Amino acid sequence: xxxxxxxxxxxxxxxxxxxSGHILAIPGAVVALISFFLPWLDYVANGTVFLSLTGREAAxxxxxxxxxxxELFRATPTAYLVPLLGLVVLALTALAFWRGYVTEWDGxxxxxxxxxxLIFVWLQFTNAQExxxxxxxxxxxxxxxxxxxxxLLATIIGGSLHVRTATERKPSLRGLLSAWGxxxxxxxxxxxxxxxxxxxxxxxxxxxLASSNFSEPWHFVGLDNYKRMFSDTFFPKILGNTFRYxxxxxxFFNVGLALVLALLTTHISRRAGFIFRILWLLPRITPxxxxxxxxxxxxxxxxxxxxxxxxxxxxxxxxxxxxxxxxWLFVVMVNGFVGASFGMIIFSxxxxxxxKDVMTAxxxxxxxxxxxxxxxxxxLLKWPLLFVTTYQTLSLLVSFxxxxxxxxxxxxxxxxxxxxxTAYNRALATYFGSNQWGYGAAWMFVLVVxxxxxxxxxxRVFRFDDLVAEPKIDVx
Amino acid sequence: xxxxxxxxxxxWGNVYGARGVDLDIKDGEFVVFLGPSGCGxxxxxxxxAGIYKPSEGLIHFDGQVVNTVAPKDRNIGMVFQSxxxxxxxxxxxxxxxxxxxxxxxxxxxEERTQxxxxxxxxxxxxxxxxxxxxxxxxxxVALGRALVKEPGLLLFDEPLSNxxxxxxxxxxxxxxxxxxxxxxxSIYVTHDQVEAMTMADxxxxxxxxxxxxxxxxxxxxxxxxxxxxxxxxxxPPMNFAEVAVSRRNDSFHARREGxxxxxPSDRGEKASASDKGIMGIRPEDVTIADEGVSGEVFVxxxxxxxxxxxxxxxxxxxxxxxxxxxGLHIGDKVKVNFNTSKxxxxxxxxxxxxxxx
Numbered sequence: 001x002x003x004x005x006x007x008x009x010x011x012x013x014x015x016x017x018x019x020s021g022h023i024l025a026i027p028g029a030v031v032a033l034i035s036f037f038l039p040w041l042d043y044v045a046n047g048t049v050f051l052s053l054t055g056r057e058a059a060x061x062x063x064x065x066x067x068x069x070x071e072l073f074r075a076t077p078t079a080y081l082v083p084l085l086g087l088v089v090l091a092l093t094a095l096a097f098w099r100g101y102v103t104e105w106d107g108x109x110x111x112x113x114x115x116x117x118l119i120f121v122w123l124q125f126t127n128a129q130e131x132x133x134x135x136x137x138x139x140x141x142x143x144x145x146x147x148x149x150x151x152l153l154a155t156i157i158g159g160s161l162h163v164r165t166a167t168e169r170k171p172s173l174r175g176l177l178s179a180w181g182x183x184x185x186x187x188x189x190x191x192x193x194x195x196x197x198x199x200x201x202x203x204x205x206x207x208x209l210a211s212s213n214f215s216e217p218w219h220f221v222g223l224d225n226y227k228r229m230f231s232d233t234f235f236p237k238i239l240g241n242t243f244r245y246x247x248x249x250x251x252f253f254n255v256g257l258a259l260v261l262a263l264l265t266t267h268i269s270r271r272a273g274f275i276f277r278i279l280w281l282l283p284r285i286t287p288x289x290x291x292x293x294x295x296x297x298x299x300x301x302x303x304x305x306x307x308x309x310x311x312x313x314x315x316x317x318x319x320x321x322x323x324x325x326x327x328w329l330f331v332v333m334v335n336g337f338v339g340a341s342f343g344m345i346i347f348s349x350x351x352x353x354x355x356k357d358v359m360t361a362x363x364x365x366x367x368x369x370x371x372x373x374x375x376x377x378x379x380l381l382k383w384p385l386l387f388v389t390t391y392q393t394l395s396l397l398v399s400f401x402x403x404x405x406x407x408x409x410x411x412x413x414x415x416x417x418x419x420x421x422t423a424y425n426r427a428l429a430t431y432f433g434s435n436q437w438g439y440g441a442a443w444m445f446v447l448v449v450x451x452x453x454x455x456x457x458x459x460r461v462f463r464f465d466d467l468v469a470e471p472k473i474d475v476x
Numbered sequence: 477x478x479x480x481x482x483x484x485x486x487x488w489g490n491v492y493g494a495r496g497v498d499l500d501i502k503d504g505e506f507v508v509f510l511g512p513s514g515c516g517x518x519x520x521x522x523x524x525a526g527i528y529k530p531s532e533g534l535i536h537f538d539g540q541v542v543n544t545v546a547p548k549d550r551n552i553g554m555v556f557q558s559x560x561x562x563x564x565x566x567x568x569x570x571x572x573x574x575x576x577x578x579x580x581x582x583x584x585x586e587e588r589t590q591x592x593x594x595x596x597x598x599x600x601x602x603x604x605x606x607x608x609x610x611x612x613x614x615x616x617v618a619l620g621r622a623l624v625k626e627p628g629l630l631l632f633d634e635p636l637s638n639x640x641x642x643x644x645x646x647x648x649x650x651x652x653x654x655x656x657x658x659x660x661x662s663i664y665v666t667h668d669q670v671e672a673m674t675m676a677d678x679x680x681x682x683x684x685x686x687x688x689x690x691x692x693x694x695x696x697x698x699x700x701x702x703x704x705x706x707x708x709x710x711x712p713p714m715n716f717a718e719v720a721v722s723r724r725n726d727s728f729h730a731r732r733e734g735x736x737x738x739x740p741s742d743r744g745e746k747a748s749a750s751d752k753g754i755m756g757i758r759p760e761d762v763t764i765a766d767e768g769v770s771g772e773v774f775v776x777x778x779x780x781x782x783x784x785x786x787x788x789x790x791x792x793x794x795x796x797x798x799x800x801x802x803g804l805h806i807g808d809k810v811k812v813n814f815n816t817s818k819x820x821x822x823x824x825x826x827x828x829x830x831x832x833x
Contacts, residue, residue, distance in 0.1 A: 357560035360527050364631075365621065366548040366577040375573070379564040 198448055204441035211435040218438070225442035234414045242419040245331065245403075246396045253336025254392040255385070258343025263373060265344070266351045277348065283338045292405040295334050299323045324411045331416050334402050343388040350384040351377060390458045394451045400424055419447055477538055477551075477628035477661045478503050479524065484533035486519050493519035495685040497533070501678075504659045506652070510672040510708070511682035517665045518633055520682070524663060525631055526550050537629070548577070550629070553622030553660075557634040559614040561606040567593065567617050568602040574625040592620045595654075612643045619651070623658070630655070632664040636671065648674060669709050673697070681705050698818070703827040706756045706820055712784055715762065715794045718824060719755045721747040730755050730819070734790025735769055739816045747821035747830050754827075756820035759784065759795040764802055765813035773808040787812055 205225055207218040229235065261280060265273035283291060298306045299322035308319040323330060354377065362372045400421035403409065409417030409425070417425075427440020479501040486493040494516035501507050509517035522528045524535060526547035535542050542550055553574075561570050569576075572589040580588070593599040596616040606614055615635060622630060635651070636644045652675045655662050666672055672679045673693045681688040681696065681704075689701050693709075700706035706714045719730040721744055728744020730737050730753075739747070747753050764785070771789040778784075782797045785804055789812065796812060798804060821830040 355558060355560065357556045357558045358562060360522075360525070360547075361554060361556060361560040361618075361621075362562075362573075363527065363547040364525055364550075364552055364554040365574040366625070367573075368548065371577060376562060382564070 198445075201441045201445045201448065204438055205445045207438040209436075209438040211430075211437075221438070225439045226446070228439065229442050229446070234417075237414050238417055238419055238422050241414070241417055242397070244328065245335075245416075245418045246393060248328070248332045249335045249339060249396055250389065250392055252332065254339035254343055254396070255389055257336065257340040258388065259347055259381075259385075261340060261344040262347030262351055263377070266348050267369070273348070277341075277344060280341045280344055284341045288401050288405060291338070292334070292402060295330065295406060296323070299330060323407065327407050327411055327416050331403055331407060334406055335396070335399070338402070339392060339396070342392065346384045346388050347381060350381055354380055386458060390455055393454055393458075397447060397451055397454075419443065423447065478536075479629060479661060479663070480534075480536040480539075481520070481524070482534040482536065484520065484523060484535065485531050486516075486523055486528055487531040492516075492685045493528075494523070494682075497682075497687050499680055499687065499690060501661060501663070504661055506655050506662045506664065506675060506677045508672040508676035508679045509663065509665045509682055510667070510669060510676075510679050511688075512667055512708070515682040516685035517667075517680075517682050519685070521631055521633055521663060521665050524629075525552060525554055551625075551627050552629045552631055553625065553627035554631040555615070555618050555622050555633065555635045557637045559606070559611075559618045559638075561614055561617055561621075563606055566603050566605050567598060567609070570606065570617050571620045571624050574621065578625065588624055589620075592624045595623075596620045611639050612647065615639065615647065619654075623654075623660075627660065630660050630662040632662065632666075634666055635664075637666075637668075644671075651675065670711060673709065679709075681708065699829075699832045700756070700820060701829050701832050703754060703756065703822040703829075706822070706829075710758055712759045712795050712797070714756045714758050714820070716822075717755050717792050717794070719753055720751065721753055721755075721821065723748060730816075730821075732790075732792075735792075737769065737814045737816055739819055743816075743819060743821065743831055750821075750823055750830055752824050753830055754822040754824050756822060757814055757816075758818065759797045761815040761818045762794060762796045763813045763815070764796060764798045764804070764810050766811060768811040768813035771810055771812050773804050773806055773810055775806060776804055 206220050206222060208221045208224070209218045232238075261277070265276045267273075268276075286294075300306075300308070301321050302308045302319040303312065305319075305322065307322055311319050358376060359372065362376050367375060398420045400418060403416055403418060403421055404424070407416045409415070409421050423440050423443035425440075426436050426443060428435060479499070481497050481499040484497040484499075485495050497516075497520055499507075509520060511517050519528060523530050526542070526545060530543060537550065562573065565573065568589060571593055572585050575585045575588060590599060590602075593602060596619055598613055598616045598620065601609065601613060601617075604613075606617065609617065615638075618635070632651070636647055639647060648671060651664075664671075664675060676693055678690060678692055679696055680690045683704055689696060689705055696705055696709050700709065700714075703716070707716070717732060717735065719732045719735070721728055721730045721739065723729075723744070726741075727738045728741055728748060730739050730744070730747070747755075764787075769789055771787040771794070774786040774788040774793060776783050776785050778800065779797075781800075783800050783802075783804065785796045785798045787794045787796055787810060794812065804810065822828065823830055
């Protein structure tokens with residue numbers, strides 16, 4: 001190797017640049033930590049919790065003496081520290097961007113933290129009274145969580161929208177404009193179909209909007225909906241159901257069966273494999289209602305139901321109502337038969353994309369078919385596996401229509417009710433008498449948080465950066 | 477390892493990839509399969525490797541029929557044009573993979589892998605992934621992987637085609653030397669006749685799925701049995717012209733419009749048996765001289781040491797390797813002399829040599 005190409009170093013900003021970027025990111029982290037832990041600090045220091053204790057509220061709150069700004073500041077550190085830090089962060093971010101010190105990754109995180117802080121301030125000023133009334137530790141830590149979450153989200157989005165490398169210190173205005181110009185259609189889509197709905201959900205979740213009080217203006221109720229949700233008797237049950245549903249369906253069908261199908265259909269003749277895959281696509285293209293009607297036929301109340309009829313023909317005595325007997329088996333199967341085809345398609349095209357020579361080399365090297373799958377195929381499927389796992393986790397988390405149609409969350413109370421179904425039932429079904437849009441939004445918003453967190457974890461575990469790394473040297 | 481191919485054919489429906497190939501490769505021999513794209517050389521190689529099942533015929537390794545033996549049990553090593561390294565494994569794991577499959581003890585595996593890597597000059601790159609290696613380094617890793625289990629037979633499928641010209645030259649000599657030192661029977665597929673000439677003990681020339689000749693490079697060059705071989709082996713390629721050979725007085729003349737050359741009587745006699753023949757003569761056997769056949773320079777291509785001059789002789793273009801000192805230009809009138817002791821004659825219909833049966 002006579003020389004390394006400059007592209008190797010051009011991919012990353014210099015160490016110094018990166019370091020200063022990270023140093024500048026520290027205030028953001030501090031804000032996140034403070035907004036998270038301050039309630040407890042506050043509690044320890046004052047023996048009570050002061051939330052959003054602005055001047056206006058302080059005056060009306062007997063617990064706190066009115067007085068000079070300095071006194072107020074001493075009594076209500078939360079109210080000033082957080083917005084102050086937010087402004088500092090925003091200023092630092094602007095400075096860092098202007099000087100070209102930070103990558104977008106850091107920059108987006110910083111900006112978002114600043115924005116979150118400002119939202120925090122706004123909420124305090126506009127809604128101080130209600131918030132103060134309902135102030136408690138959970139409320140404050142909840143805000144902290146939201147802040148941390150949004151920072152995380154922005155970090156992900158910031159990372160994927162890689163505008164420029166930080167090595168070009170002062171990008172030309174024109175370069176910046178064209179970069180943002182090219183990204184704007186995608187960003188618009190993300191904004192309209194992701195960011196804005198998430199924000200609307202978040203705002204809704206802080207209100208008491210419901211059909212029962214639809215005639216009045218809505219009220220901000222702080223984190224009441226969240227409190228109510230977390231203290232629900234059936235909350236642990238629903239949480240457990242959601243985990244069970246996602247893990248079983250994902251493991252056995254959407255990834256497990258999909259992988260098996262992909263391996264099988266790529267190891268038989270091409271045409272047979274193709275036909276086989278088409279057959280597996282049928283559940284996906286069947287309308288949900290038709291598909292579920294078919295499944296319900298299978299498991300009808302005895303002596304009906306196709307399974308029971310078969311059992312009867314063979315003289316079996318045991319003819320249960322399958323849907324009551326094994327609801328989870330069918331919930332997982334019904335979803336899995338649809339879900340498996342997605343992974344199957346992705347995996348089989350990835351398998352077919354592995355160069356033939358590599359397979360031949362492995363055969364010549366002495367590998368059996370199973371050894372080739374273990375040593376060559378599966379490692380090379382890392383990226384599609386990551387993609388399918390992530391994508392299907394998220395889509396399973398929010399999918400509920402098959403469960404709704406098959407069991408409606410039953411039999412009995414919440415037996416197969418998953419998170420998204422609860423959110424639907426609370427918000428949009430006339431469940432227990434009313435549409436509680438605000439409460440349902442709280443359920444949904446937590447789901448968004450869980451989804452984004454999981455996606456981040458997946459990306460870390462599978463070392464996404466390494467996977468998309470380019471080959472670096474092209475000369476001897 | 478001795479390799480025998482007996483009437484070997486590969487057929488997909490009515491399309492033959494290889495047809496009736498008979499070959500007898502001696503232990504330790506370096507055999508090159510040479511031919512243009514789609515001639516069946518790679519198909520034949522893949523049958524030897526066990527990737528393709530022969531439609532007909534037998535493959536013997538050391539006298540044993542191996543038609544139904546799986547590739548992994550054939551004790552072969554293979555090197556590919558695309559290198560076919562495992563992209564997710566580093567150099568060490570790429571090279572040691574065959575040993576891992578043989579369940580070799582760890583210490584032995586590491587020792588042998590290091591030895592082969594050092595031999596290939598890549599011992600210092602053990603932790604690199606293939607994507608971080610140059611083409612030449614990747615091909616060395618591929619060679620190391622093929623050699624590490626000390627196979628009885630090495631198969632090369634155009635291993636140098638993806639390398640640049642200079643690297644190809646040095647890898648060529650390296651592979652040849654390595655093969656001589658290790659004495660492993662080798663089959664090397666290429667469409668590059670220079671590679672074939674320089675490396676092979678014997679060359680199997682293939683065309684349209686059939687074996688055209690199986691002979692030493694010298695024999696192929698001096699005594700081509702078909703026009704195809706004459707034209708394919710040697711660079712720049714042989715000149716061809718349709719002539720009539722006849723006896724006049726004591727000498728044999730090859731004649732056509734604007735051309736009349738005396739040919740040695742042994743060759744002339746054989747050629748004159750057919751009333752028409754195609755004369756073949758290599759560019760290095762044609763010279764620009766004071767006396768000879770008249771022609772006009774059509775184009776001059778400097779090659780460095782020589783100029784490749786195309787001379788228009790009454791409508792046929794003849795390539796001549798000429799001394800640059802002559803300073804020829806397009807349009808110059810020249811005289812051309814043929815060194816007829818090396819001249820070839822072919823039957824125009826069958827394209828078989830009239831000289832060498």
